[in-house]
Amino acid sequence: MTYMIEGDKMVLTGFDVIDVLGGIPERSNVLLIAPPGMEKMVFSIKMLEQTLRAGGGAIYVTTDKFPSDIEENAKTLGIDITQHTNKSLWFIDCYSWTLAESERPKERKDILVPGPSALNDLSIGVAQSLRDAGENPKIIFQSVSTLLLYNNPEIVFRFLQILGARLKAANAVTLFHCEEGMHDEKTVTTLKHLVDHVIEIKIEADKSAIRSSTLGIKDWKEIKF
């Protein structure tokens, strides 16, 4: 449990339900849990838009999608992030190298990590891009679930603990995506324990709701994507 300290700088998410309460404190690791679907990505892209528009830097780690897919998805939301790619937004692509060579995208300048098991290469990739991402970078990590799929949970926990500490040292706000229902309870409890804040999203009959006790949303509140 992390309590907000008065004077902490806050980061706006672009969603009123969180922003009216201040937003997300700087230097924090956030676990974003939602059922499989687009909501986590939409949430992240909207938050990125706030940052990028204000001239801030961001890193998008992808383990289950091509970076170009993320850009496409943003476009369908009416947000063009391609103008920022490799200028203030850096992709770390852990996905392409798990595919046969013919299927990998060409002519992109993303940092390539050879697959979701190459965790040391991934931490080196993050360290590299942190150098370019400015003072208060936002990091989207999509997703922890893929790492858990390919690795022993023990290694993922160690990795997240070390990475999380480094990211906080770099004044970052990081959203770690987690697919609800994919992991056992013990794994989820450990993940929650490793971060500063947990944001949960649920979808019921076409309506989405959000909850985050550490960010001040104790009961489920409606959120529109």
Next chain:
Amino acid sequence: MSLELIVDTGIPKLDDMLGGGIKRGSSALILSIPGVNPQPFILQAMYYSLTKGRKCIYYVDEKFPSVVKKQMETMKLWERTYVEKAVFIDGFSWKVGIPSNERYTVTKSDPKEVILTIEKALRENRNRTLFFYEGYEGMPLTYNADKALTLLDDVISVALAQQATLIVSMVNWDFSDSFIEEVKKRFDYVITLDSVEERFLMRHYFSVEKAPTKFERLVVPYRIGIDGIGVYVPKIIVTGPFHSGKSTFIQKISTRAVSVDRMGTTVALDHGYIDHSGVGADLFGTPGQERFEFMLDILKRDAFGVILIVDSTDPATFGRALEMLKQVRKEAIPYAVAANKQDIEGALTPEEVRKQMSLPAEIPVIGTSAITGAGCLEVVKALIDLVITKKIRTK
């Protein structure tokens, strides 16, 4: 020991520290902290062995072998005729369900199969073979510590039985000290990689922790450059009084140099990069004019060493020189003195300079002529020796 029996790592300084290299038929562990990549070390060692016609086998289970080849390419360790001679054991493709193109493949999560596949590959390629095992940390993370150690014992005994030289890389993901000790115990050589991390800058060091023969206990800063891993000192400050010859010194020895000067005197900054026999260093000159002394504070941050340049023909400036040394040098940062202008008649000898400046005996004082270049490189080398001899504080 005859050189025939030695496998070099492809990193001259590391070979020196190991007493020539790694003995054939022994085992070596390259152990790094998370965020520092041990892989370039085994790639470089493999590439150099391949160029010498040695047989190399490479086991990897966290990425495709094709990716490893690609990484060699980005490290410029790439000449097809050599790289294609490497034999890969593919322990990864099955994980993502893609058929492997390699001759030796593991097909399921079964340590027994891993050992059998390694044994088969080593037996069928038995010829003073080098066996590289990338990412041993996968074992203790997948199985419990005891099982992981048993596996390691199996890998080592299989390699020894086939008279191969074994080189293993491992990232220490916060394993218990007792486990790491057990792992180290099993190897003849242990090379550790460490780093000091700052906001934007990571400094990496390698050191030898264990070897069967006499070895040097040094902590050596390195970086991965366009031609592989090399010793690299990121910041050496060159200082000295007005007209002592700082800019000339930097320009004379640098592979590349820039100077911000006005009417022949440096107003803000000299910078040079020197690269000689596998040792690289960045040199920063201090401004000669007092109104730019605020820059000293910026410059002296994180300096590895200081070169003090004095005009051997002008002892009146020695006091000022020592003053400048004090300004840039934090306690415990090594320094060397260049007794410059030796080409001019009447210059004091280096020993006379040492005496007049009351410099301790362990400080190198070397006669130089920045104009002709005589002695300049020796000063830098003497300083670098001090930098890496001195145990640098690592995290």
